[in-house]
Amino acid sequence: MDTPAAQALVDRPSEQPGWSELHPDDELIDVAFVPDGSRLRLVRNGSEYVILLDHHELMSTDVVASEQELARVTCERLGAVPGLQMLIGGYGMGFTLRAALAALGQDAEVTVAEIVPKIVEWARGPMRDFTAGCLDDPRVQLVEEDVGMLIAAARGGYDAILLDVDNGPEGLTRRVNDWLYSASGLEAARTALRPGGILAIWSATPDDRFTGLLARSGFEVNVVAVEAREGVRGNEEAWKHALILARKAVTNGG
Template sequence: MKPWTQLDAAPIPGGGTLKLMRRGEDEFSITLGHNELMNSRLKGSEEALASLAIDRIGQRPSLCLLIGGLGMGFTLRAALAALPADAEIVVAELIPAVIAWARGPLAPIFAGCLDDPRVSVREADVVTVIREGPGRYDAILLDVDNGPDGLMVEANDRLYDHAGLGAAKAALRSHGVLAVWSAGPDRNFTQRLRQAGFAVEEKTVRARAGAGGAKHMIWLAAPKGNATAAQPTRGAGNRRR
């Protein structure tokens, strides 16, 4: 098996170092310590984060989505593939190096999607972006850290606590949905979503689309009482809670 080569490293707020690794010509990995945060061959659940949320809200004029966490761009590319020309996608990424990697070593994976006129990338904490835009977004897609059980930046917990969920709810339009990616299930987070006034659906999805291997969790949460909350998504793996 070919060895991994380190291409770059970047400090993260609060301590720790992200590393961009490459194996062979086309496999990339972003790691924190001994933990692999993402791999270019494991994109199924990141793509599902976008497709499930967009399926839930449906096609509407002038859709506006917020993606928290740029990563390797799989959620962004899936959203662009599903959205019409008049849509808007705001991507909030806290770590400057991740944005630089997207335009540098990872450019073949991003395939020019950062230059799509529907996309704007902000070097900012997604918590700040959420609180700036009450009632702005049709969907908020969060793929930040390792999910609600944070691994990278302690401050990321602000996204997933009661105050953070309240801010996300306020930032959604009346039919909106909050979609959250996680490496695994978290019953406490499901309960917090309910307590924050969301109708919650859990989806278990494969890390590698159409194959075996690791399973990840996606929460689809819609403010109770709106039409979106009453319309479960299609497909296997639905578990109403």
């Protein structure tokens, strides 16, 4: 099955041509590489951390509101579900996971799929103050696995699947993540959900083509615009991200 690449990152020397320069106040903490050669860098600037994918900012501890809302809104719409089963892919900087744990009951189980070992190392190491022990919560199972593989293997086991992979359906490393957002990937996600379950997808921008595909795949779709950074005011669209919420109808089979 053509799921996203399930290979771990490997370390490479940090001196390579064609890499963008860091800002003068940036401190390079660590480097890792994906199998296609794309590079991840963990960078610290004062008290804030950024993970760069080549020269793109992939995530930051300074812009986290929409990642938190991904979990909060999903849990709010699910309501009280005894023994709720949630899958999160991937860990990132952990803001979605921590928001989910804050909203869920003690009988919930949250599986976090993160194929990048370095991301977990950074969470437990230089970013441990942000991690705040969430990976050691007894409700959490951390799996070093491709989230697509877990989705493909599941059969009606999840109440919620939260995807914050790449930059959403139109991401930065689409060769790796295309399957998640394809018709076959969405069918697998629908099969993996219990009736009434929600597939929640973080996206940098709204995507009419993708929401149409979700609807054709049998989901009830709703898109919520949320602030990227807490406290931003006005009509700055650059600070808006999209949460794409797709519910599996209770009456649907499979």
